[in-house]
Structure formats: structure tokens, C-alpha cells
Amino acid sequence: xxxxxxxxFADRLSTSNNAKRAMLEKFRAQPKLDDPAVRERLAAQVxxxxxxxxxxxxxxxxxxxxxxxxxxxxxxxxxEKAVQEAEERRAEGDRAIAMLAEQKAARDSRYAAxxxxxx
Numbered sequence: 001x002x003x004x005x006x007x008x009f010a011d012r013l014s015t016s017n018n019a020k021r022a023m024l025e026k027f028r029a030q031p032k033l034d035d036p037a038v039r040e041r042l043a044a045q046v047x048x049x050x051x052x053x054x055x056x057x058x059x060x061x062x063x064x065x066x067x068x069x070x071x072x073x074x075x076x077x078x079x080e081k082a083v084q085e086a087e088e089r090r091a092e093g094d095r096a097i098a099m100l101a102e103q104k105a106a107r108d109s110r111y112a113a114x115x116x117x118x119x
Contacts, residue, residue, distance in 0.1 A: 007015075031038050
């Protein structure tokens with residue numbers, strides 16, 4: 001069996017410094033902002049962002065148009081319903097007037113028949 005060897009403080013310190021140095025070298029190795037590849041990538045990102053914003057605005061406009069069309073349809077249906085109800089009320093009123101006229105005619109004929117029997 002191997003015995004576990006505990007690292008000393010100096011070993012841990014050098015490992016930490018090596019890791020920091022490796023991260024710094026990795027950071028320094030990255031291309032700078034004035035690099036043509038970086039500029040091209042940033043331009044592509046800007047173009048994608050503008051295209052995304054345009055699609056979002058288009059979808060928002062479509063939703064707004066659909067909402068307005070729906071509201072117009074609801075208003076049209078409500079207007080048709082109001083017209084139909086008014087027509088039904090008018091027809092019901094005409095039927096009531098006709099029924100009253102028939103009742104009056106029947107009453108008048110009964111009255112006239114009674115008058116004729118009395119003479």
C-alpha cells in the first residue's frame with residue numbers, strides 16, 4: 001500500500017501560482033478587440049440582435065393586428081345581436097298590437113251581436 005503524502009504549504013503555494021499564471025496566459029492569448037476575427041464576430045452578433053428585434057417587433061405587430069381584428073369581430077357580433085334583438089322586440093310589439101286589435105274586433109262583434117239581440 002502506498003502512503004498518502006500530504007502536500008506542504010510550499011507545494012500548495014506553487015500549485016496556486018502555476019494555476020494563476022496559466023489563467024493569465026490563457027487570458028493574454030485571447031484575441032484583442034481590434035482583431036478582424038473579433039470584429040467580424042461582434043458584427044455578426046449585432047446583426048443577429050437586430051434581426052431578433054425585428055422578428056419580435058413583427059410578432060408584436062401581428063398579435064396587435066389579431067387583437068384588433070378580434071375586437072372588431074366581437075363588436076360586429078354585438079351589433080348584429082343588438083339589431084336582431086331590436087328586430088325581435090319590434091316583431092313582438094307588432095304581434096301584441098295585432099292581438100289587441102283582434103281582441104278588440106272580437107269584443108266589438110260580441111257587443112254588436114248583443115245590441116242586435118236587444119232590438
